[in-house]
Amino acid sequence: MATGTTRKASMADTVYEALREDIFELRLTPGDKFSEGDVGQRLNASRTPVREALYRLQREGYVEVLFRSGWQVKPLSARQVDDLYELRITLEQAAIHKLCSPTSPAPSLPMLNSQATPVTSISPLEERNFHCDLVAAAGNQEMSRVHSEIMDRLRLISRHHPADAAHAGDDRTEHAMILEAVKAGNETEAERRLISHIRIGQQAARKYTGNQEDSTATNLNGEQKSAPNDA
Amino acid sequence: MATGTTRKASMADTVYEALREDIFELRLTPGDKFSEGDVGQRLNASRTPVREALYRLQREGYVEVLFRSGWQVKPLSARQVDDLYELRITLEQAAIHKLCSPTSPAPSLPMLNSQATPVTSISPLEERNFHCDLVAAAGNQEMSRVHSEIMDRLRLISRHHPADAAHAGDDRTEHAMILEAVKAGNETEAERRLISHIRIGQQAARKYTGNQEDSTATNLNGEQKSAPNDA
DNA sequence: GATTTTCAGCTTGTATACTAGATAACGGCA
DNA sequence: TGCCGTTATCTAGTATACAAGCTGAAAATC
Incomplete structure (x- = not known):
C-alpha cells in the first residue's frame, strides 16, 4: 500500500519547498523583501497556502514578517x-x-x-x-x-x-x-x-x-533596514 | 517602539496561548480530538487565526493534524x-x-x-x-x-x-x-x-x-502519520 | 525652497465561502 | 444476520473578500 501517506503535496507544501529552495539557492538573499501577494502570484497560489508556508519558514528562522510591511529573508548574525x-x-x-x-x-x-x-x-x-x-x-x-x-x-x-x-x-x-x-x-x-x-x-x-557583527546587518542589496535585534 | 512595536496580541496569538494553556492545564489531554471549527467557535475566532495557532503548536510537537479528519493532541511516547x-x-x-x-x-x-x-x-x-x-x-x-x-x-x-x-x-x-x-x-x-x-x-x-511504549508515530518529522491500520 | 499634511497604494490580519476527500452511518441485498 | 455499497456529514485545504494600518510621495501651506 506504499504505507498510505496519500500526501499529494499540498499547495502549502509546494510553496514551502519553492521558497525554501529560493533561499537555499540564493535567489532570495538575507534582507530581500517580498509580499505574500508576490509569492502567490509567482507560484500560482492563493495567499492562504503562501501564508502557511511563510509561517513555517518563520518558525524555522529563515524569514520574518514586518508588521503590515511585508516579509524579508532573515539574516544570520x-x-x-x-x-x-x-x-x-x-x-x-x-x-x-x-x-x-x-x-x-x-x-x-x-x-x-x-x-x-x-x-x-x-x-x-x-x-x-x-x-x-x-x-x-x-x-x-x-x-x-x-x-x-x-x-x-x-x-x-x-x-x-x-x-x-x-x-x-x-x-x-x-x-x-x-x-x-x-x-x-x-x-x-x-x-x-x-x-x-x-x-x-x-x-x-x-x-x-x-x-556583520553589529546589529545592522548589511545585506547584499545595500539596503539598510532597522534591525531591531531584541536581545 | 521598544523592540518592535508592541503589537497588541493578534487573534492568532490569543488562540495559540489559549490552546497551549488548555494543553498545559490538561483540559486537552493527549489523544483528544477536535476540529478547527470547534476551537474557533469556542474562542470566538475565525478559522484563519485558529489554523495559524494550530500549525505553531504542531511545529512545537503538541498537536498533529489528521488529513481531513481533525486535529488531536499528540501523545508523547x-x-x-x-x-x-x-x-x-x-x-x-x-x-x-x-x-x-x-x-x-x-x-x-x-x-x-x-x-x-x-x-x-x-x-x-x-x-x-x-x-x-x-x-x-x-x-x-x-x-x-x-x-x-x-x-x-x-x-x-x-x-x-x-x-x-x-x-x-x-x-x-x-x-x-x-x-x-x-x-x-x-x-x-x-x-x-x-x-x-x-x-x-x-x-x-x-x-x-x-x-505507552508502542511505537506509533515515531516518524522523524512527525508530520506524516502512517496509519498502522491501513485497512 | 522647506516643512507639514494628506491621501493613495501598498501591506498583513481576519473572516467567510467553496472544494475535495475521509469517515461513519444507514439501507439494501444475499 | 451479516456484509457491502451508497450517501450524508464533517473535515481540512484553498480561494477570495474585507478590514486595519503602515509607507511614502504628492500637494499644499508657510
Whole structure:
C-alpha cells in the first residue's frame, strides 16, 4: 500500500519547498523583501497556502514578517552562526559519546563502511548527510531532529560563499578518521577529530559573517533596514 | 517602539496561548480530538487565526493534524520522553562546561545568589526557570532556545502526574549545590550533581510513560502519520 | 525652497465561502 | 444476520473578500 501517506503535496507544501529552495539557492538573499501577494502570484497560489508556508519558514528562522510591511529573508548574525556551530558540536559530541559508550546496544552504523569512496571533492549534501547520519546512529530522534535543523541553517551559510576548495578534498578523509576512532571506541580521539573537522567549517563561515557583527546587518542589496535585534 | 512595536496580541496569538494553556492545564489531554471549527467557535475566532495557532503548536510537537479528519493532541511516547531528557542533559551539561571554562568571560550568573530561599516545596515553574537560567547564563542563545522548548515539553509530562512530593523539597538544595560547584569551577562535580538531579525527574516521568511504549508515530518529522491500520 | 499634511497604494490580519476527500452511518441485498 | 455499497456529514485545504494600518510621495501651506 506504499504505507498510505496519500500526501499529494499540498499547495502549502509546494510553496514551502519553492521558497525554501529560493533561499537555499540564493535567489532570495538575507534582507530581500517580498509580499505574500508576490509569492502567490509567482507560484500560482492563493495567499492562504503562501501564508502557511511563510509561517513555517518563520518558525524555522529563515524569514520574518514586518508588521503590515511585508516579509524579508532573515539574516544570520555572526553571533548566531557561532552559537549554532557550538550547539552542533555539542550534539555531535554527545552522539559520539553515545556511540562509544559500552552500554550502547551497538547501534546501526550503516554508512560507516561506505566511506571508501575516491578522494574527490565532497558535496555539501554529502557533508551534511555524514554528520546527520552520525547523530542519527546514536539513536536519539529528538537530538537528530534538532541537529538536522541546525545543519540546514548552517548549510545555508556555507552556500553564501564558495567553499574553501583548498580543504574540501580532506573532508572524506576526516570523516573516515572520525569513524575509525568511533568504531575503535576511542571517544576522546573521535571527539578531537570531530571538533577539529567542524571548526574548519566554522572558521570559514566566520570569515564571511564576521563583518556583520553589529546589529545592522548589511545585506547584499545595500539596503539598510532597522534591525531591531531584541536581545 | 521598544523592540518592535508592541503589537497588541493578534487573534492568532490569543488562540495559540489559549490552546497551549488548555494543553498545559490538561483540559486537552493527549489523544483528544477536535476540529478547527470547534476551537474557533469556542474562542470566538475565525478559522484563519485558529489554523495559524494550530500549525505553531504542531511545529512545537503538541498537536498533529489528521488529513481531513481533525486535529488531536499528540501523545508523547516513553521513547520521546527519554530522548528529550537525554537531550536536555546534554544541553545543560554543555552549559555547565561553558560556565566552568576559564576562557568564559565570567558571564552573568545573576540568579545564583538568590537561592537562599527557605526550603519549601518548589514550584514546577521555579524548577523550570532555574534550569533555563542556568543554560541562559552560558550565553548561547540557540542552545537556550532549544532547551526552553524541551523544558516546556517535559514540563507538560510532569503535569500529567502529581510530582513526587517525597522529593520535591530537595530541589532547591540540589540547585544550590549545583551552583556551588559551578561557582567553584568544579565542572566534574557540577555535572554529576546536575545529572543526578535531572535523573530523578526522569525516573518519575518514566513511571507514567512506560506503558505507552508502542511505537506509533515515531516518524522523524512527525508530520506524516502512517496509519498502522491501513485497512 | 522647506516643512507639514494628506491621501493613495501598498501591506498583513481576519473572516467567510467553496472544494475535495475521509469517515461513519444507514439501507439494501444475499 | 451479516456484509457491502451508497450517501450524508464533517473535515481540512484553498480561494477570495474585507478590514486595519503602515509607507511614502504628492500637494499644499508657510
